[in-house]
Structure formats: C-alpha cells, structure tokens
Amino acid sequence: MKRIIALFLFVVVMASQEYVYANEIIKVKLKNHIGDKEKLTIQVRGRYTLLDGIEDIKEDVTHVLSVRKGSILLTNQNEKLDLNKSFVxxxxxxxxxxxxxxxxxxxxxxxxxxxEDGKYIRPINQVPIEDYLKGVVPFEVYPSWKLETLKAQALAARTYTITHMDKDMDDTIQFQVYGGYEWHEQASKAVEETxxxxxxxxxxxxxxxYSASNGGVTENNENVWDEAAESYFPIKIDHFDPIQPWTLNLQKAQLLLKDVDVTRMYWWEKLQEKEPSITEPMKKRLTKQGFEGDxxxxxISNLDIASDHYESHRAKKGSIKIEFLRRLIEGTVVYEVVELKDVAIDWIRPLIGGxxxxxxxxxxxxEHDQYYLIKGxxxxHGVGMSQWGASIMGDRGYTYRDIINYYYPxxxxxxxxxMQKE
Structure with missing residues (x-):
C-alpha cells in the first residue's frame, strides 16, 4: 500500500461535461462528532509524521491540540510543538x-x-473514496438491513460523493453522515461488491x-433546490415507503419574563426554555446568522404554514417570528426579534430543527392559544431514494438494481x- 502524500484528484471529462472523481483520496471535514472545539485530543497507532516526513508523532500517547496566537500548539507530557496555522x-x-x-x-x-473562524480546530480526513463509503453506509442506514438495500445505499452514496466533490464536504447530514473507521461487515461487503x-x-x-422517508410520495428536485428539474426525480406515489407520520407540538411561550428576577444571583443561568429540543437548534441557527453571545x-410568537403546496402536497411557504434575549460578552442583555414573512418553507424548518x-x-x-400543532x-426532502422504502424492497427480495431503477427511473x-473507456 502506498503512502498518502497529499490530496490527488483526477479530472475526467465526459460527454462535454467535466466532473471530478477521486480515484485515490477524498477530503471530508469532521464536524458531526467533533463539533466546534478550541481543543482536541489525538492518538495515533502506527507511525505518523508531519507532511515534511521529519517529525514523528509518538504512538500510544495522548496529544492535546489547542490554538495559541494564531497557531496550533501540540502538547503532551514531554513536549510542545508549534505547528503554525495548519498541518497534516x-x-x-x-x-x-x-x-x-x-x-x-x-x-x-x-x-x-x-x-477555523480564528479559534476552532477543524480536522479534515483524507481517505480513499471506497473506504470513505465504508464509513458512510452504516451511518446513513442500519447495517443490519438486507445486503441488497445496503448495496443500493452504497451506489447512491458513491454517486452523490463524486458529484459533490467540488463542495466543501463535511461528515454531517448537510452532505453524508460519515463515521470514520467504524465499519460494519455487511455494509463493507456492500461497498466492495459494488x-x-x-x-x-x-x-x-x-x-x-436520498432521504430517510418520503412519506409515501416522492418529490422533484426542482421543488427543493434551485436547479433544473430532472426526469429521474418524478413526483409519484411510493408503494414501499412506510409513510412515518409525525406530530410537532410547539409551545408559543418558552420563557415567562414576568417570572424573571434579574436581581437574583445567576438569574441568567437559571433561565430554562420549555422545549430545549427545539430551542437549541434555533439558537444555533441564530448564532450562525450573526447573533453572537448567549x-x-x-x-415563537408567530408561526404559519401557507396552504399553497406543490403537486406532491409539500408546503411551499410559511412565516415565523422569534423573540429572544441575547447576552453580550460584556454582560449586557438585549431583546431581539427575528421575523420572516411568507418565505420559502426551507427557511423555517432549519430554525425549528429537522x-x-x-x-x-x-x-x-x-394554531391554538398556547401552542402550534403540525402533523406531517x-x-x-423526499427526492430520490427513500432509505426506509429501500429497506422494505430489500426485505421483499428486490435486488439493488431493482431499488435503483424504482427510485431513479x-x-x-x-x-x-x-465510462472512462467510452
């Protein structure tokens, strides 16, 4: 096996369309498990060196990475290394x-x-594409599912990968969930056999x-993303998807300000919203939109889903109004309001949490006096393959080719x- 020196991409031109396929290595940012951290720990098994091939990283030792004065500092029990802004x-x-x-x-x-962002350490894994897929398939679907279903997932994941390699890919649901070197025998077999x-x-x-479940009806890509409609993403009844109904009960008032006593010690820390499972994603989204601080x-003083919908009966637009307190670095607390009126529904769902x-x-x-009730x-998104639908097809004896033909007609x-020979 050859040593990995750097990211090496092959550019293949076919039928007047240029796309990139990593015959050797794919790069994927690690966010899902890591989060945003100012410190990380690393351990290595086997000999690892820095890119210059000179400095060894000791095995079976816990190393701590931290940011200091714009550089990454590596420390362990016996040494400190200043590794500049990045290293491999x-x-x-x-x-x-x-x-x-x-x-x-x-x-x-x-x-x-x-x-990243001047303070977080962001790991970026460089790994051969087929081994990357071995870390994707068992995290995108259950590795206990039938082999034919896992093969269909492997094809969808591989194809998705090579068409998104020009993006800044990470290991979250924004692209594909990637679990690293946590492989499962059946999922790895599906990757190898395809x-x-x-x-x-x-x-x-x-x-x-692909998505987990389309609710019994597939969606066209044009209705979800700003791209031309494709015939292999038809809107049709899915006879295999298990529907998976859900209910969202969302309380309007998350905090009662009349009960807040700002003269009490630690009053801010004692404020607890009624529904953290909803407010935590909401706070993260607001922070990404520029509202810094705690x-x-x-x-949620207003929420509305417009009655207009696509042919698939998926909603098009909605409105939301969020009122919140924001504590700045110096301790000042300000009252803020974010209101979106008659906007695309995909602006609202991320605020509440997928x-x-x-x-x-x-x-x-x-809409009730104290809460909103949504049933769906x-x-x-419902475009392409339903993973749960594919699992049922696998249970019923369909092959991975049958599954692909059904969901991508x-x-x-x-x-x-x-293809490269043609």
Whole structure:
C-alpha cells in the first residue's frame, strides 16, 4: 500500500461535461462528532509524521491540540510543538494498522488540522473514496438491513460523493453522515461488491439524492433546490415507503419574563426554555446568522404554514417570528426579534430543527392559544431514494438494481472505469 502524500484528484471529462472523481483520496471535514472545539485530543497507532516526513508523532500517547496566537500548539507530557496555522499527519502506509483517533473517534488515512473562524480546530480526513463509503453506509442506514438495500445505499452514496466533490464536504447530514473507521461487515461487503459502480443518466453521473422517508410520495428536485428539474426525480406515489407520520407540538411561550428576577444571583443561568429540543437548534441557527453571545428563546410568537403546496402536497411557504434575549460578552442583555414573512418553507424548518419538523409534507397545521400543532409525513426532502422504502424492497427480495431503477427511473448503473473507456 502506498503512502498518502497529499490530496490527488483526477479530472475526467465526459460527454462535454467535466466532473471530478477521486480515484485515490477524498477530503471530508469532521464536524458531526467533533463539533466546534478550541481543543482536541489525538492518538495515533502506527507511525505518523508531519507532511515534511521529519517529525514523528509518538504512538500510544495522548496529544492535546489547542490554538495559541494564531497557531496550533501540540502538547503532551514531554513536549510542545508549534505547528503554525495548519498541518497534516500522514501514515507511513495506508492500512488498518495505521489509525488516528480524534477525540477518541478512529479514522484511517491522513488528517489535516486547520484553524477555523480564528479559534476552532477543524480536522479534515483524507481517505480513499471506497473506504470513505465504508464509513458512510452504516451511518446513513442500519447495517443490519438486507445486503441488497445496503448495496443500493452504497451506489447512491458513491454517486452523490463524486458529484459533490467540488463542495466543501463535511461528515454531517448537510452532505453524508460519515463515521470514520467504524465499519460494519455487511455494509463493507456492500461497498466492495459494488466497487466503482455509479448511477448515470445520458452517460453522466446523477445527483443521487436520498432521504430517510418520503412519506409515501416522492418529490422533484426542482421543488427543493434551485436547479433544473430532472426526469429521474418524478413526483409519484411510493408503494414501499412506510409513510412515518409525525406530530410537532410547539409551545408559543418558552420563557415567562414576568417570572424573571434579574436581581437574583445567576438569574441568567437559571433561565430554562420549555422545549430545549427545539430551542437549541434555533439558537444555533441564530448564532450562525450573526447573533453572537448567549441566547435564550422567549417565544415563537408567530408561526404559519401557507396552504399553497406543490403537486406532491409539500408546503411551499410559511412565516415565523422569534423573540429572544441575547447576552453580550460584556454582560449586557438585549431583546431581539427575528421575523420572516411568507418565505420559502426551507427557511423555517432549519430554525425549528429537522429532527422535530421532519419534512415539508404537512397534512395539517393548527394554531391554538398556547401552542402550534403540525402533523406531517416522512423524514427529509423526499427526492430520490427513500432509505426506509429501500429497506422494505430489500426485505421483499428486490435486488439493488431493482431499488435503483424504482427510485431513479430511466437511469443506468455503470462502472466508472468503463465510462472512462467510452
């Protein structure tokens, strides 16, 4: 096995369309398990060196990475190394005997570390694409599912990967969930038995979108993203998806300000919203939108889902008004309001959180005096393959090719190597 030196991308031009396929290495930012951290711990098994090949990183020793004066500092019991703004740790050989752990989660391949937003340490894993997929499939679906279902997931994940490699990919649901070197035998078998296979249309790889459940009806890509409609993403009844109905009960008032006594010690810390599962994603989204400091949600004083909908009966637009308190660094507390009126529904769902507001396929919306009640079906955008639907097809004896043909009609499964010869 050869040593990983750096990210190496092959650019393949086919049918007047240029796309990038990593025959060797893919880069993926680690966010899902890591989060945003100013300190990380790492351990290595096997010989790892810095990119210059000179400095070894000691095995079986816990190293702490932290940010100091714009550089990453590596410390352990015996030494300190100032590693500038970024550095790469490279294994002597690429194999399963060389493993790097970041905050106790294991990864194969090389690992780059950079400073993000001036204070966080962001690991970036560099790993061969097929091994990357072995870390994706068992985290996108249950590894206990039938092999044919896992193969279908492997094809969708591989095709999605090569069509999104120009993006700044990470390991979250924004792209594909990636669990590193936490492999499962059946999922790895599915990847190996479909090695190099992708889903194509007119001899080009498709954007192989998929979601957990479409609620019984698929969606066209044009209705979800700003892109041209594709025939292999039809709106149709899905006879295999298990529907998965859900209910969201959202309290209007999250804090009662009349009960707040600012003269009491630690009054801010004692403020607890009624529904942390909803307010925590909301606070994170507000922070990303530029509201810095510690946030407490006071109320969702307005929420509305417009009655207009797509052919699939998924909602198009809605409105929301959020009132919150924000404590600045110096301790000042300010009252803030964010209001969105008659906007695309995909502006609203992330504020409430995709784990509770599970899809845009909404059957009913009710406003009561103290709460909102939303009932819907499915989990995710509904475009392309339903993972739960694929699991049922696998249980009923359908092959992975049957599953792909059902969820991406009109497409063809091809090996990348064969496409390069045409």
């Amino acid at each position: 740790l490279i294994p002597d050989q690429y194999d399963e005997e060389h493993v790097i752990s970041v905050n106790n989660k294991k990864y194969l391949g090389a690992m780059e570390f950079t400073i 090695k190099g296979e992708i889903i194509t249309f007119n001899n080009k790889p498709i954007n192989a979108y 946030i407490k949600i006071v109320s 784990s509770t507001f599970r899809s845009y396929l909404i059957d009913s919306f009710e 079906r499915g989990f995710g 009109g497409t063809t499964i091809k090996k990348i190597a064969d």
